Structures are given as C-alpha cells and as structure tokens.
Amino acid sequence: MTSSEPHSVVLAAENVSIYYGDTAAVRDVSFDVLKHEVLAIIGPSGCGKSTMLRSFNRMNDFISDCHVDGSITFLGDDINDSNLDPVSLRQRIGMVFQRPNPFAKSIRANITWAPKMAGFTGDYEELVERTLNEAALWDEVKDKLDKSALSLSGGQQQRLCIARSLAMSPEVILMDEPCSALDPIATGRIEDLMDALKENYTVAVVTHNLQQAGRIADRTAFMYQGELIEVGATSSLFTQPKHQKTEDYITGRFG
Amino acid sequence: MKRSELFPDMLEKRHKRDRLFYSLTVGALWIGVVALFVLIAGVLWEGLPWLDWNFLQEFPSRKPEKAGFKAAFWGSIWVIALTTMFTVPIGVAGAIYLEEYSANNRFHKVIELLIANLAGVPSIIYGMLGLIVFVRMFQETTDPHTFFGIQVPFGRSVLAGALTLSLLVLPVLTITSREALRAVPDSLRQAAFGLGATRWQCTRYHVLPAAAPGIMTGVVLAISRALGETAPLIMMGALTYVAFTPSSVYDSFTVMPIQIFNWASRPQTDFHNVAAAGIIVLLAVLLSMNALVVVLRNRAEKRRL
Numbered sequence: 001m002t003s004s005e006p007h008s009v010v011l012a013a014e015n016v017s018i019y020y021g022d023t024a025a026v027r028d029v030s031f032d033v034l035k036h037e038v039l040a041i042i043g044p045s046g047c048g049k050s051t052m053l054r055s056f057n058r059m060n061d062f063i064s065d066c067h068v069d070g071s072i073t074f075l076g077d078d079i080n081d082s083n084l085d086p087v088s089l090r091q092r093i094g095m096v097f098q099r100p101n102p103f104a105k106s107i108r109a110n111i112t113w114a115p116k117m118a119g120f121t122g123d124y125e126e127l128v129e130r131t132l133n134e135a136a137l138w139d140e141v142k143d144k145l146d147k148s149a150l151s152l153s154g155g156q157q158q159r160l161c162i163a164r165s166l167a168m169s170p171e172v173i174l175m176d177e178p179c180s181a182l183d184p185i186a187t188g189r190i191e192d193l194m195d196a197l198k199e200n201y202t203v204a205v206v207t208h209n210l211q212q213a214g215r216i217a218d219r220t221a222f223m224y225q226g227e228l229i230e231v232g233a234t235s236s237l238f239t240q241p242k243h244q245k246t247e248d249y250i251t252g253r254f255g
Numbered sequence: 256m257k258r259s260e261l262f263p264d265m266l267e268k269r270h271k272r273d274r275l276f277y278s279l280t281v282g283a284l285w286i287g288v289v290a291l292f293v294l295i296a297g298v299l300w301e302g303l304p305w306l307d308w309n310f311l312q313e314f315p316s317r318k319p320e321k322a323g324f325k326a327a328f329w330g331s332i333w334v335i336a337l338t339t340m341f342t343v344p345i346g347v348a349g350a351i352y353l354e355e356y357s358a359n360n361r362f363h364k365v366i367e368l369l370i371a372n373l374a375g376v377p378s379i380i381y382g383m384l385g386l387i388v389f390v391r392m393f394q395e396t397t398d399p400h401t402f403f404g405i406q407v408p409f410g411r412s413v414l415a416g417a418l419t420l421s422l423l424v425l426p427v428l429t430i431t432s433r434e435a436l437r438a439v440p441d442s443l444r445q446a447a448f449g450l451g452a453t454r455w456q457c458t459r460y461h462v463l464p465a466a467a468p469g470i471m472t473g474v475v476l477a478i479s480r481a482l483g484e485t486a487p488l489i490m491m492g493a494l495t496y497v498a499f500t501p502s503s504v505y506d507s508f509t510v511m512p513i514q515i516f517n518w519a520s521r522p523q524t525d526f527h528n529v530a531a532a533g534i535i536v537l538l539a540v541l542l543s544m545n546a547l548v549v550v551l552r553n554r555a556e557k558r559r560l
C-alpha cells in the first residue's frame with residue numbers, strides 16, 4: 001500500500017473452500033479486499049484464483065455442482081446468506097471477463113441495458129458519456145454510439161465491458177484476466193485504466209501475468225494448488241517473499 | 256534410423272483413400288438430389304395438366320375432372336395455424352425451462368429422456384391418444400355441451416386434429432429449441448448476470464434473440480412434419496369427404512395428405528393425376544411456409560447487429 005492510513009475492508013474471505021463436486025478447487029483461503037485498492041490474485045493455471053474471484057459475486061451459482069464453504073462478507077454482510085439477493089449483489093459488485101463479451105447491440109445499448117433492467121431513473125445520455133469517459137473510450141466512440149459494439153477492436157470491446165459494468169455504479173469491480181486476450185498496447189491501456197479506477201472503485205484482478213501484478217496492484221495474493229500462500233503489499237511480496245513457493249514462482253522456477 | 260524408414264512412402268495410397276471418400280460423399284449427395292428431382296418431375300408431369308384455378312375452388316367430386324382441393328387446402332391451413340399457435344409457445348417455453356432454469360438433477364434427466372422418447376413414438380399412437388383424449392374425452396361426456404364456453408367433447412373437429420398434431424410435434428420442437436439455446440455462448444449469459452440481470456432478463460433480451468434463428472429452424476421442421484402427417488388424423492377420424500371449408504374450430508375437416516391418399520387409392524387413373532395435382536399444391540404450401548420462416552430468420556439475424 002502506498003498510503004499508511006488504514007483502509008476499510010470491502011470484501012473479506014474467511015476460511016473459504018470451494019468444491020466442484022468432491023474436488024476442492026480452493027482450500028481454506030482467507031484474505032481481505034480493501035477499499036480503493038487494486039488487489040491482484042496471481043498463481044499458475046488451475047490454482048483456483050478465478051474460482052475464488054467468481055465467489056465474490058456468486059457467479060459460481062451457475063455451476064451446478066459447485067459449493068462454497070466458509071464465509072465471504074461484503075461490507076460486513078454474508079454474501080451467501082439465503083436472505084441476500086445475488087442479483088442485487090451483482091449490481092454492486094461488477095465483473096469483467098477474460099474475453100471481451102459485449103452484447104450484439106449498439107455501443108450505447110451495451111451501457112444502458114443493465115441500468116434499464118434495474119429501473120435506472122437518471123439521465124441515460126449523461127450515463128453513457130460518463131462511463132465511457134471513465135473507461136477511457138469516449139473519444140474513440142463518441143461519433144458512433146449507435147454502431148454495433150462488435151465493430152470495435154478487442155481492446156476497445158474490453159474497455160466497453162468495463163464501462164458497461166461502471167454504469168451500474170458498483171462498489172467493487174472484479175476482473176478475471178481482463179487482458180489475456182489482448183495485445184500489449186491494449187493491455188497497457190487497461191492497466192492505466194485500473195489505476196485510475198481505484199480512485200472511485202475497488203478493484204480485484206486475477207492475472208497470470210506477474211509483471212502486470214507488479215505494475216498495477218497495491219497488494220498481491222499468491223495462490224498455489226488451491227491454497228493462499230501469501231498476501232501482502234505488492235512491493236514486499238515481489239522483493240521479499242516470505243515463502244519459498246512464492247519466491248520460486250516469481251523468479252520463474254515453475255508456473 | 257533414416258527419415259524414409261520411419262515414414263514409408265504411403266502418400267499415393269493416402270491420396271487414393273482421400274479421393275475414394277470424396278467420391279462416396281458426392282455420390283451420396285447425388286442419390287438424394289436425383290431421387291428428389293425424379294419425384295418432383297414425375298409429380299409435375301402427371302399433375303400439372305390437372306392443376307388449374309378450379310382445382311382450388313372446387314370441393315371433392317366423384318368425377319375426376321370436377322374434383323377439387325378446396326376443403327383439404329383450407330382444412331390444412333386451419334389445422335397448421337392452430338398447431339403452430341399451440342406448439343410454439345409451449346415448446347419454446349419448455350426448452351427455456353430445461354436449458355436456462357432447471358437444475359441438472361435427476362428430475363431433469365428423466366424429463367430429458369421422456370422427451371427424447373416421445374419424439375420417437377410412431378405417429379399413429381398419437382392418433383389413438385387424440386381419439387381418446389380430444390375426440391371422445393374418455394367418453395365421460397357423450398352429449399355435446401358447453402363447458403366454460405368450450406364445446407366438449409371436441410369430436411372430429413379441427414381443434415381435436417390440431418391438438419393431436421401439437422402433441423406429435425411438441426417433442427421435436429422442444430428438442431430443436433433446446434439445441435438452439437444451448438448453442439448460445441455462456442459468455443453472453445455471464446455478461447448479463449455479471450451486471451445484475453435476472454434470469455428472465457438475460458433470457459428475454461440476450462439468449463432468446465441469439466437463439467431465434469435456430470428456434471425458427473425447429474419451427475419449420477415441426478410445421479412441415481405436421482403438414483405432412485396423415486396417419487394420426489385418419490386415426491382420430493378426419494373425414495375424407497368434406498364439401499365445405501371449416502368456419503370454426505369445432506367444424507369437421509380433412510387435410511391435404513388425406514385427400515391425396517383418398518384419390519390415389521381409387522382405381523380410376525384420372526384420379527391418380529388429380530392426386531398428383533394435390534401433391535403439387537401440398538409441396539407449394541410446404542415450400543412457401545419454409546420460405547417465409549427463412550425470411551423471418553434472416554431478418555432476426557440481421558437485427559442482431
């Protein structure tokens with residue numbers, strides 16, 4: 001963390017284990033996501049980092065044999081409580097996926113669809129301009145808002161997906177390897193964007209790109225074979241890892 | 256070892272096999288095309304001279320030159336219109352439940368198995384079912400009377416015929432609609448759910464439009480099947496001599512395939528030509544319905560930018 005003042009906890013995972021059928025994909029993981037930080041979750045393929053991320057907005061609900069043990073709280077409320085509506089949770093915790101997945105609609109409709117579904121009462125024009133600006137896409141698309149979102153390049157599509165999630169005014173944005181399908185230039189723009197977003201939002205990002213975690217994350221969590229090995233300020237995790245496995249991974253001895 | 260020992264020279268043999276399989280596939284294709292062409296040419300040859308405007312204006316007659324297709328043509332139109340009205344909403348809704356809502360449990364698997372089996376049940380069985388359930392209503396009500404504004408039993412009516420055919424094509428439509436829904440990439444659903452959409456909003460605005468072209472293909476298959484079915488309607492007692500067009504769903508009726516069957520089974524050769532003329536009309540209706548759905552499908556595809 002760059003500042004010394006204590007950040008409040010937004011998301012807290014405590015002793016979380018996640019199973020697909022009988023196989024544990026995540027085992028006894030505990031860590032917090034703090035307000036206005038970028039937290040990166042790194043680790044080799046199949047270490048459970050994406051599964052962990054998806055449990056924060058209950059996207060694992062859609063995998064039929066998946067179940068979550070332990071407690072995950074969002075601003076103090078248990079998100080797996082039966083009284084909590086996952087639809088309302090996902091309005092407050094946005095998500096950006098590995099591959100850009102804009103709707104086959106106009107750029108404008110991509111932004112306005114979810115607010116419309118939720119009964120947004122504000123000004124749609126203003127919403128479109130503000131979110132596209134926040135996603136650093138406005139200048140590129142302002143003259144073709146009614147063109148198909150599918151006519152954009154991959155990097156632009158991904159920024160549109162980020163803008164789309166911002167339109168719901170979420171408190172947290174989860175990103176699941178948002179740059180893995182993009183070229184280096186598009187990746188750089190998304191990374192700049194994440195840095196800018198943390199001013200108003202909280203960002204948790206899964207990446208298998210170590211350099212990326214080093215560039216963007218205030219704190220980094222390293223997962224290996226379903227377990228959390230260590231979590232801490234990115235600079236110290238990269239320069240003075242506490243565990244042998246972390247050191248092996250960041251020095252490129254495996255993974 | 257040298258490379259030539261590791262890979263003995265089989266190139267000529269491999270190419271030969273390739274060519275052989277190519278010819279087999281092309282041959283198989285041509286068998287189908289030629290058979291269809293011969294069939295159509297034969298029917299046109301026999302039927303075209305008998306096909307004129309009067310043919311569609313006249314009711315059946317004992318004299319071949321006066322025999323017309325009007326009752327059967329309109330009977331088919333009524334039955335198909337009703338069948339489509341019944342099956343499309345139910346079949347698509349059932350498919351949406353199975354693909355989008357249902358948990359993947361034992362109940363789901365049993366339903367799946369039942370639908371697959373229903374799609375394979377011989378159509379004559381559906382005819383018996385229609386006879387007992389819709390035409391006679393288990394003989395619970397022998398005197399025709401009105402029940403909540405509906406005339407029961409349905410008797411040998413357009414309504415009973417359409418309901419019977421609906422049962423027949425529902426499994427087919429449900430299965431093809433499910434395939435279409437399953438082909439919609441999950442990333443689209445995730446995008447919608449990730450934004451806090453409900454299941455219905457996701458289905459209504461994203462999954463259904465993406466699946467619409469595939470569902471329409473299923474509708475074409477279902478309608479074509481219903482239009483050509485004869486056995487279940489004969490079983491439930493669609494008449495072969497009808498000298499009027501239906502004016503309500505409770506009227507008795509006949510359909511094109513039954514009328515064609517009736518003409519073709521008569522001894523006079525002139526009636527065989529009349530039957531051929533009927534086949535031409537049936538094919539024309541079938542093809543124009545398919546064409547209509549293809550146009551609708553292309554429009555649905557274009558609307559999705």
